[in-house]
Amino acid sequence: MKRxxxxxxxxxxxxxxxxxxxxxSSCRASASLLSAPTRSISSSAxxxxxxxxxxxxxxxxxxxxxxxxxTTLPSPLPERALRSAKLAALHARLSLSQKVPLQTLAxxxxxxxxxxxxxxxxxxxxFVGQTIINYHVTEWxxxxxxxxxxxxxxxxxxxxxxxxxxxxxxxxxxxxxAAAPGGEVDPGLLQFSLHKPSxxxxxxxxxxxxxxxxxxxxxxxxINSRVMFxxxxxxxxxxxxxxxxxxxxxxxxEVEAGxxxxxxxxxxxxxxxxxxxxxxxALASKAHxxxxxxxxGAVYAHCGREAGKAFIxxxxxxxxxxxxxxFAFKTPTRELALLCAREDFExxxxxxxxxxxxxxxxxxxxxxxxxxxxxxxxGVGPNLDHARWKAAMNALKSWYLYxxxxxxxxxxxxxxxxxxxxxxxxxxxxxxxxx
Amino acid sequence: xxxxxxxxVTTGRNGVGAFIxxxxxxxFHYCDWAGSSKGMNxxxxxxxxxxxxxxxxxxxxxxxxPSKHPVIIGHYINGxxxxxxxxxxxxxxxxxxxxxxxxxxxxxxxxxxxxxQSINESVRGVWxxxxxxxxxx
Numbered sequence: 001m002k003r004x005x006x007x008x009x010x011x012x013x014x015x016x017x018x019x020x021x022x023x024x025s026s027c028r029a030s031a032s033l034l035s036a037p038t039r040s041i042s043s044s045a046x047x048x049x050x051x052x053x054x055x056x057x058x059x060x061x062x063x064x065x066x067x068x069x070x071t072t073l074p075s076p077l078p079e080r081a082l083r084s085a086k087l088a089a090l091h092a093r094l095s096l097s098q099k100v101p102l103q104t105l106a107x108x109x110x111x112x113x114x115x116x117x118x119x120x121x122x123x124x125x126x127f128v129g130q131t132i133i134n135y136h137v138t139e140w141x142x143x144x145x146x147x148x149x150x151x152x153x154x155x156x157x158x159x160x161x162x163x164x165x166x167x168x169x170x171x172x173x174x175x176x177x178a179a180a181p182g183g184e185v186d187p188g189l190l191q192f193s194l195h196k197p198s199x200x201x202x203x204x205x206x207x208x209x210x211x212x213x214x215x216x217x218x219x220x221x222x223i224n225s226r227v228m229f230x231x232x233x234x235x236x237x238x239x240x241x242x243x244x245x246x247x248x249x250x251x252x253x254e255v256e257a258g259x260x261x262x263x264x265x266x267x268x269x270x271x272x273x274x275x276x277x278x279x280x281x282a283l284a285s286k287a288h289x290x291x292x293x294x295x296x297g298a299v300y301a302h303c304g305r306e307a308g309k310a311f312i313x314x315x316x317x318x319x320x321x322x323x324x325x326x327f328a329f330k331t332p333t334r335e336l337a338l339l340c341a342r343e344d345f346e347x348x349x350x351x352x353x354x355x356x357x358x359x360x361x362x363x364x365x366x367x368x369x370x371x372x373x374x375x376x377x378x379g380v381g382p383n384l385d386h387a388r389w390k391a392a393m394n395a396l397k398s399w400y401l402y403x404x405x406x407x408x409x410x411x412x413x414x415x416x417x418x419x420x421x422x423x424x425x426x427x428x429x430x431x432x433x434x435x
Numbered sequence: 436x437x438x439x440x441x442x443x444v445t446t447g448r449n450g451v452g453a454f455i456x457x458x459x460x461x462x463f464h465y466c467d468w469a470g471s472s473k474g475m476n477x478x479x480x481x482x483x484x485x486x487x488x489x490x491x492x493x494x495x496x497x498x499x500x501p502s503k504h505p506v507i508i509g510h511y512i513n514g515x516x517x518x519x520x521x522x523x524x525x526x527x528x529x530x531x532x533x534x535x536x537x538x539x540x541x542x543x544x545x546x547x548x549x550x551x552q553s554i555n556e557s558v559r560g561v562w563x564x565x566x567x568x569x570x571x572x
Binding site: 317396 | 437492
């Protein structure tokens with residue numbers, strides 16, 4: 001059940017890239033592959049520079065007044081990246097190598113919703129970055145916690161590499177965003193549009209044909225099918241990104257239903273003015289996350305695999321997550337009994353270890369769960385059942401959270417030249433009761 | 436399906452892994468005419484170019500503010516800013532203030548009563564009255 005999907009690696013990066021012809025001279029040589037495409041407007045140096053092509057025939061319908069060239073573009077010209085103080089500061093703040101040109105860094109800041117042209121937005125870089133981030137986080141989680149159930153593994157991966165976490169990463173880099181995208185914007189600002197969400201595909205996964213029924217009738221969506229069909233975080237791929245009501249939105253609509261009309265109105269108005277709406281916040285978070293992925297993609301593309309891995313390790317994997325807080329058990333005692341049966345342990349028995357104030361208002365019971373003579377776990381609760389459940393949960397957590405240590409070797413360590421021979425790592429079956 | 440996953444987000448710890456300097460931008464305001472800007476003008480001429488070259492991760496802007504005292508404003512990653520008025524200060528005194536702004540985290544100044552703050556779990560664990568042999572009175 002647990003596996004890394006080899007077909008989700010960055011094969012598409014190795015595949016043929018569209019050939020870019022002409023006009024590289026203004027950019028540095030290292031920039032030529034990824035950020036070299038020049039807008040037609042910039043190459044035509046004459047005074048008759050044509051504005052950004054929006055489908056109008058400018059010879060028949062000449063513009064009424066001449067706008068500065070840059071303002072007609074959807075995103076700033078790559079050349080301007082060299083003169084942006086913000087961008088240079090960001091480059092230095094992230095300690096990026098000189099191999100990553102400023103033009104590429106500027107490109108990572110242009111979201112697909114700001115500029116639909118794939119040669120100038122960060123979609124491709126974000127796609128590569130996402131693949132690499134998810135791969136490194138998954139392999140690290142799998143080697144570090146080899147017994148995690150698949151559900152928890154998905155949640156842990158999302159805690160490191162989903163939009164929310166990468167939004168926080170981008171924020172911690174001090175990224176500011178432009179009020180609205182456009183050619184006149186400083187290239188050091190993150191540019192995304194709040195009015196038209198990006199429609200570019202930036203994730204793996206298949207769109208399920210039965211998705212409607214899963215949502216409507218709560219059809220069973222087993223873990224196997226989640227591994228096979230859904231995206232990297234085990235979430236269903238929706239038809240149109242942005243159209244699906246997010247969980248936060250659902251929660252808000254429920255909260256709002258309980259409020260009085262006037263209060264609700266005030267609340268909505270305030271949230272719309274001060275902090276943006278739920279939708280705009282989601283769009284901003286997504287754009288920031290895409291930027292983070294694109295930076296990783298840029299580091300990978302320009303500096304290579306090892307540099308990309310080091311970047312992920314220092315900026316994403318170094319963040320803290322208490323994995324034990326991801327678990328919620330429904331029938332812990334049953335699961336523990338099945339686990340003991342699976343592993344040929346003696347069946348678990350709960351014993352009262354100590355208690356105080358049984359007849360008082362606040363009794364405390366300490367219950368231990370034993371398998372033969374071994375104590376598997378211990379729990380404290382205000383009644384015997386509760387203490388027993390807590391003990392079973394603690395026992396299960398100590399099983400699931402087994403770790404061979406902090407500095408585990410991961411498969412990608414073997415890609416370095418002269419690496420020590422690989423010792424097979426222990427990976428468990430995963431969950432005791434699957435769905 | 437007895438194990439259900441809850442949603443969590445990782446928390447960043449600056450300096451574990453990568454270190455990001457919290458000061459992201461500094462504004463220098465001076466006046467050409469006023470005497471209180473004398474030291475600031477000297478600082479901008481002689482010291483600031485070297486300081487800026489040594490700190491590429493900070494964005495520097497220098498702008499005149501006629502008939503006002505000279506001010507240095509630091510902008511931080513958490514969105515706050517910190518302003519210091521440097522009227523009548525010598526260039527080297529101003530350098531001290533600039534270093535103060537560079538090293539600040541941008542947080543509000545708070546009295547720190549405990550020497551160590553950590554989000555890590557206690558190694559020793561929490562004391563429990565229900566364990567151990569107890570004390571005979």
